[in-house]
Amino acid sequence: xxxxxxAAADHLFRALADPTRRALFERLARDGEQTVHALTGPAxxxxxxxxxxxxxxxxxxxxxxxxxxxxxHYSARPQALAPLLDWMSLYGAFWNDRFxxxxxxxxxxxx
Amino acid sequence: xxxxxxxxxxxxxxxxxxxxxxxxxxxxTQSNLIEQWLMKNDFEPAVGRAFKLRxxxxxxxxxxxxxxxxxxxxxxxxxxxxxxxxxxxVVTFTLTPTxxxxxxxxxxxxxxxxxxxxxxxxxxxxxxxxxxxEQVAAGLE
Numbered sequence: 443x444x445x446x447x448x449a450a451a452d453h454l455f456r457a458l459a460d461p462t463r464r465a466l467f468e469r470l471a472r473d474g475e476q477t478v479h480a481l482t483g484p485a486x487x488x489x490x491x492x493x494x495x496x497x498x499x500x501x502x503x504x505x506x507x508x509x510x511x512x513x514x515h516y517s518a519r520p521q522a523l524a525p526l527l528d529w530m531s532l533y534g535a536f537w538n539d540r541f542x543x544x545x546x547x548x549x550x551x552x553x
Numbered sequence: 554x555x556x557x558x559x560x561x562x563x564x565x566x567x568x569x570x571x572x573x574x575x576x577x578x579x580x581x582t583q584s585n586l587i588e589q590w591l592m593k594n595d596f597e598p599a600v601g602r603a604f605k606l607r608x609x610x611x612x613x614x615x616x617x618x619x620x621x622x623x624x625x626x627x628x629x630x631x632x633x634x635x636x637x638x639x640x641x642x643v644v645t646f647t648l649t650p651t652x653x654x655x656x657x658x659x660x661x662x663x664x665x666x667x668x669x670x671x672x673x674x675x676x677x678x679x680x681x682x683x684x685x686x687e688q689v690a691a692g693l694e
Contacts, residue, residue, distance in 0.1 A: 530562055530564050530664050533564050533661055533664070534564055534566065537564070537566045537659055537661070538566060540590055540591055541566065541568050541657075541659070543589070543590035543591075544577075544580060544581075544590040544591075545568070545570065546590070547580055547586065547589045547590045548570060548572045548576060548577065548580060551576060551579070551580065551586070553576065
């Protein structure tokens with residue numbers, strides 16, 4: 443449990459829940475812009491698989507791409523992680539969940 | 554207020570509970586009862602008392618929240634500090650009797666604003682956050 447997860451971050455969370463996608467994202471964040479071709483080697487999976495993962499990352503706005511000739515270049519957008527670091531949303535969900543439990547406890551307690 | 558206060562935010566959660574303040578007070582101040590709705594703890598409602606709330610640890614986070622009791626006004630007001638992952642906030646419970654029971658208000662103040670280093674990764678990098686996501690994912694499935 444990491445103090446709940448805001449609903450708005452759901453797509454982000456799902457995109458990053460996969461270790462291969464997380465590795466791709468980390469690599470782009472660390473090493474800067476890369477082509478799909480350059481990403482395929484170290485990822486240890488096929489180029490179509492890498493492309494599929496990049497689509498998911500793109501949907502979560504974690505990466506952006508630009509075309510240059512026949513190559514597509516991808517780069518990371520770490521700022522897309524901001525909703526995950528939105529403490530107020532995290533704690534809002536956390537306390538609402540805990541207050542549900544508190545109400546449950548109050549019903550079970552001696553008067 | 555100070556500059557640091559201007560750079561933080563406050564969260565407020567409110568509930569109408571069909572129970573008297575005395576009963577709710579017990580639930581938020583007695584260690585064994587706190588454990589049943591919040592977390593394992595060694596809490597004691599005494600001003601200045603340091604305590605720990607313990608959640609399930611994940612890599613990069615020991616699951617521990619350090620607290621210190623700030624205010625105790627029996628059946629009315631309880632506040633304590635809440636420090637974890639490089640961020641310290643203050644949690645305040647306010648109990649107000651109503652015709653139907655109690656109005657419970659929780660305020661947590663001291664959240665860093667988006668301008669703070671927490672968001673920029675200086676104190677709490679997104680890299681370490683990614684490591685936690687896998688654990689969270691495993692826990693959800």
